[in-house]
Amino acid sequence: MYGFRDPSVLSECGLDENTQEVLLNNIKRKLTSQAVKIRADIEVACYGYEGIDAVKAALKAGLACSTEDLPIKINLIAPPLYVMTTATPEKADGIQALQEAIEKIEKTITDMGGVFQIQMAPKVVTATDEAELARQMEKAEAENAEVAADDDDDEETAEGDADVEVPSEEEGGAED
Template identity: 50%
Template sequence: MPRFYESKYPDVDQLVMVQVQSIEEMGAYVKLLEYDGIEGMILLSELSRRRIRSVQKLIREGRNEVVVVMRVDPDKGYIDLSKRRVSAEEVVKCEEQYEKGKTVDSILVQVAKKRNVPAEDLYEKIAWPLHKQYGHSYEAFKLSITEPDAIFGSLNLDSDTLADLRAVIARRLTPKPVKVRADVEVRCFDYAGIEAVRRALKAGEALSTEEVPIKVRLVAPPLYVMTTTSTDKALAIERMEKAVEAIGEKIAEEKGDMTIKMNPKVVSDTDDAELKELMERFEAQNMDVAGDDDESEEDE
């Protein structure tokens, strides 16, 4: 188990991720996952703010928990921890930090295997110095995708290690494009209804940007699907929401209406396949209708 940070022991008041090893009369013995699995204890009185009716409902063996460090005695190896003093917001913050640490560890372990060196050596040469400089080595790794010289220039790494490190980081941390989709029904029964719908849809597409290109396709009147593909999920959803809003405002001006059938969300390949099948089914139905018309004309 790795030590994510240079210090052998955590600081007092620091949030840490632990895994529960056993539950005894005095409390729970745990191992600190970010500190090489060293042992700590959550005293029974520090498990919950409320009266403890069942310890098993509060904490279980094998489960990861976010706790705060109360006392550290390096000489005796004692680390006292508290679960009850941790807020919900702090849990989220610590979980995010831990996930970043796991990602960095995974990258360094892969590089260590390729270079046939101990992962601890790479922590000393790479992760710990970058952690001091950037607040977390994960943030430095992300920046290195576009600014490798600025990030790694001061580390004095050999060319092979640097090449392997950059390759693994690029594979793990380069943002992957996501597809965002929204389904809307747009109607207008006014005299220029078709043109009004077209203008409304164009108002949505007009909010496209280079990062978030928006396209609108007809499924079957009055149902339209809006899609975009972007490496920035949050930005894509935000932009699509504004596009849906623009369509709604424009069609309302044209005395029509819009119904949102699906709010903007990230969709999977399965969702795409289902949409394609739906569109093909409507297309086949339209062809059947056209064929029936031809037959009726011949009968006449």
């Protein structure tokens, strides 16, 4: 670690210039703190007149807390569940930023007559947590696709019934 602060220490090792440079670059890369990903799960809904507009306004208020150093992202898992994430080398700063965004979202949605609940408070997530989130999102997409397919089937059946009824009405009209 000392060689990282004072590169002249490596000159005592008898290494050539190129090797010293490669070694210093490797040391710097290893000692640079890695960004941690921080996540929070929230439920945001509004069943009043404002509805989805209130939810959008609340989420935008939370996104307004995002900065270049601490970018905040909000993704839908399945209504009314949203996941908030940020990545930063400083764990405490990231947790604080998400907490502030959560407070803004809560204030905005409750002021508009909506409901808010924290499902998971801001915490550092691991690769395992990320894999679980990806699985949840895929599951939600699959469920939405099934619902959409069910709706299409109902529409086709209804259209089929309408087609059957129309000729029978015309036949009835022709007999009169």
